[in-house]
Amino acid sequence: MRGLINWLAERYQIDQLLSFAKKKDVPIHKEFVWYYFGGIALFLFIIQVFTGILLLLYYKPGADTAFESVQFIVTKVKYGWLIRSIHSWSANLMVLAAFIHMFSNLFARTYRKPRELTWISGMFLFFLSMGFGFSGYLLPWNELAFFATKVGTDIAGAVPIIGEYMLVFLRGGQDVTGGTLSRFFGFHVAVLPGIFTLFLAAHLAIIQFQGMSTPLHLEGKIKRKMPFFPNFMLRDLVVWIGVLNVVALLAVFFPWELGVKADAFQAAPAGIKPEWYFMFMFQTLKFLPAEVFFIEGELVGIGGFSLAGILVVLLPFIDRKSSRGIKHPLVTILGVLAVLFIIAMTIVGYTIE
Amino acid sequence: MEGNKTNSRRGFLNVLLGGTLATFFGMVIYPVIRLMEPPKLPEADISSVAVGKITDLKPDQSKLFKFGRQPGLLIRTSEGEFKAFIATCTHLDCTVQYRSDMKIIWCACHNGQYDLNGLNVAGPPPRPLTPLEVHIKDDAIFVSPKA
Numbered sequence: 001m002r003g004l005i006n007w008l009a010e011r012y013q014i015d016q017l018l019s020f021a022k023k024k025d026v027p028i029h030k031e032f033v034w035y036y037f038g039g040i041a042l043f044l045f046i047i048q049v050f051t052g053i054l055l056l057l058y059y060k061p062g063a064d065t066a067f068e069s070v071q072f073i074v075t076k077v078k079y080g081w082l083i084r085s086i087h088s089w090s091a092n093l094m095v096l097a098a099f100i101h102m103f104s105n106l107f108a109r110t111y112r113k114p115r116e117l118t119w120i121s122g123m124f125l126f127f128l129s130m131g132f133g134f135s136g137y138l139l140p141w142n143e144l145a146f147f148a149t150k151v152g153t154d155i156a157g158a159v160p161i162i163g164e165y166m167l168v169f170l171r172g173g174q175d176v177t178g179g180t181l182s183r184f185f186g187f188h189v190a191v192l193p194g195i196f197t198l199f200l201a202a203h204l205a206i207i208q209f210q211g212m213s214t215p216l217h218l219e220g221k222i223k224r225k226m227p228f229f230p231n232f233m234l235r236d237l238v239v240w241i242g243v244l245n246v247v248a249l250l251a252v253f254f255p256w257e258l259g260v261k262a263d264a265f266q267a268a269p270a271g272i273k274p275e276w277y278f279m280f281m282f283q284t285l286k287f288l289p290a291e292v293f294f295i296e297g298e299l300v301g302i303g304g305f306s307l308a309g310i311l312v313v314l315l316p317f318i319d320r321k322s323s324r325g326i327k328h329p330l331v332t333i334l335g336v337l338a339v340l341f342i343i344a345m346t347i348v349g350y351t352i353e
Numbered sequence: 354m355e356g357n358k359t360n361s362r363r364g365f366l367n368v369l370l371g372g373t374l375a376t377f378f379g380m381v382i383y384p385v386i387r388l389m390e391p392p393k394l395p396e397a398d399i400s401s402v403a404v405g406k407i408t409d410l411k412p413d414q415s416k417l418f419k420f421g422r423q424p425g426l427l428i429r430t431s432e433g434e435f436k437a438f439i440a441t442c443t444h445l446d447c448t449v450q451y452r453s454d455m456k457i458i459w460c461a462c463h464n465g466q467y468d469l470n471g472l473n474v475a476g477p478p479p480r481p482l483t484p485l486e487v488h489i490k491d492d493a494i495f496v497s498p499k500a
Contacts, residue, residue, distance in 0.1 A: 147447050151462055154446040165390075172391045175422060179391065265417055265424045267440070267450035270461040285445075286463045288477060296479050298444065 024228035026212045029221070034104035035212065035232075036239050037097050043240045044094035045200070047247065048132075051087040052189065059139070061185040063178030066141035067261040074258060085251035093247060095133060095277045098126050106315070106335050108215035113323035115213055116316035121203040123313045128196045133275050135188040141181060146262035148274045149184075150176050151282070158298050175264070216327050273349070280345035281305055308338075401488070401497040404437075408492065415451035418496070424448050425485060425496060426458065430469055437485035437496045438471045444478040458482065 008014050026035060058077055060069040073080035102122065105111060111119035138149045153176065157167030172179035214222055226232055260269075274282050281301070288297035311318065321328045399421045410416060410429040417440055418425045426440035428451045438458070442449050447462035457474070458467040466475040471482035488495045 147462060150447060151445040168391060169389060173394070264448075265419055266448065267417060267424075268442075268447040268461040272447070272462050286477065291479070297477055298479070 020208070021229045022227060024208055024211050025225040026228050026232045027214045027218075027222040028224040028226055029214070029218050031108070031215055031218065034101075034108070036236065037101040037104060039236045040239065040243055041094055041097040041101055042200075042204075043236075043243055044090045044097060044247075045196075047090040047244075048087065048094065049193070051083050051090065054083045055087060056189065061139070061181050063141065063181060063262075066139060066181055067258075070140040070258060074255075081255060082251060085255045086247055088256035089250045089254075090247050091133060091136065092276065093243075093250075095129055095275075098129055099277070102126060103335065103339060105213075106312075107332060108213070108217075109319070109322040109327060109331065110213035110215065111316040111322070112216065112319075113316070115206075115210060118203060118206050118210070118213075119316050120313055121199050121206065124199050125196065125203060127309075128192055128199065130277065132188060132192050132196070133277065135184040135192065137275055138181060138184045139188065140258055141262050142259035143262050143266070143269055144259055144272050146176060146264070147268045147272045149180065151272075152274065152278070153180075155285070155298070155302055158296070158302055160299075177264070216322055216325065219325065276346060276350075279349040280342045283345045283349035286349075399498065401495045404494045404496050406492050407489065407494060409494075410435075413453045415453075417448070417450075420485070420496065426451065427487070427494065427496065428458070428469065431456070435487040435489070435494065436469060436471075437487045439483040439485065441483075442478060443473065443480040443482065444476075449482070 005014065026032075055073065058069055058073045058080065060066060070084065073084050075081070105119065105122070134149075134152060138145045153167055153170045156170055157163045159166060168174065170180070170183070171177070172183045212228065273279065284305075285298060285301045288301050291297055292300045315331075316322075319328055319331050322331070402418065402420055402425070404418045404425075404427050405416070410427070412429050412433050413431045415426060415428040418427060420439065424440040425437055426449060427435065427437045429435055438449075440448050440450075442460040442462065442465050444460065444463055444465050447460050449458050449460045449465070449467070451457075452459040455466075456469065458469070458471065459465070460476070460478070464476045465473065465478040467478065467482055468474050471484050473479070473481055484499050486497045486499050488497065
């Protein structure tokens, strides 16, 4: 090992790389636990890449083959049921970890100067994760996913001016067909991973350059720090092993269902559901009447959620007080309301008929 | 004077180079964008679709059928009258169904409700269902677009 390092060090500037890796410190304080969630999301993403590649060995896109190939994976392929179940569970936990990571940073105001771009790149990673979820949901080509995709793409189609183009672009035509499946497959395994990797690299590189942030209200109160490499990384690894265990337990004891094959000429079944992280938006659309102040209810919903999304992305530039060390209570209040709204609407979505 | 000359020469070359690059970029990107737009498949005008026999449906029953690329819904009301609609919910594109227990047309996705004339009566649907014409020849049922 030492020999190899020496061999490399004679040829490349390894010491620079090591000192760059050792540059980052992790502040030690009572809200230390939140530092783990970004790493957890990263680890779950790595699981997604590995299990995704394994599923690619057998998955066949296409309206006549997709459902059957997933059925083949979960019934015939050795450990196929496990890998597929892990892929689904890990995807959902990744979005959950990203939600927690995002809100913990929001409440801690870590997006303040000089970390605006860390926040923005993180938000893009979050939206890309949702894109992964949305495109991946359709791939087994089952009834629930088919109608969820119809609804989801129809919502995109309701956007003024560019809506119709977006709908046709997403569906690969006017309707959700095998053509849509081909596109979603391409997005899911090629386009999104490519873009995601770029943003992820940027997100991580910025953090490495700038070091770990400190929550606004604890700034100036940090007495001790821990080197990220290797101390915090080893802690991260321990957490990751725990996460892997959780994923494995869930995948084994609550295997992901496949459902019924999609049929374009069947009525939508009762209880169609999107993935849980879209549920709060789906449920809100359900509650909106056909018209709100002469505007189509659907448009009001879409407009509201889009506006909220844009505001959250631009939060570092809206909440300028945080950069001057002032904690604006409005951010906390709106953040808490958003969390409560998401939780309440999700629960309502799963319990009310 | 000398400097101005080189500047204008350089400026000219920059414009030329920039213009070439922009044109080149445009030439690359244009087919890419056009490719992403799926070609429109010719759609046969549907004049009439055979949906089965009168005896297939008892009063208060319904069935879904293919109406071109869209699903159609044929209902035989409890009075025995036949009605047909495009079965696509006007809210978010789900496929509706007939609920004999409630005597309404119902969309499972967002609980949209239409009466048996296709009028949106409850829930989020913004418009009525598109009605279709039902013809009965002997005991066969034909459905065609409303004139």
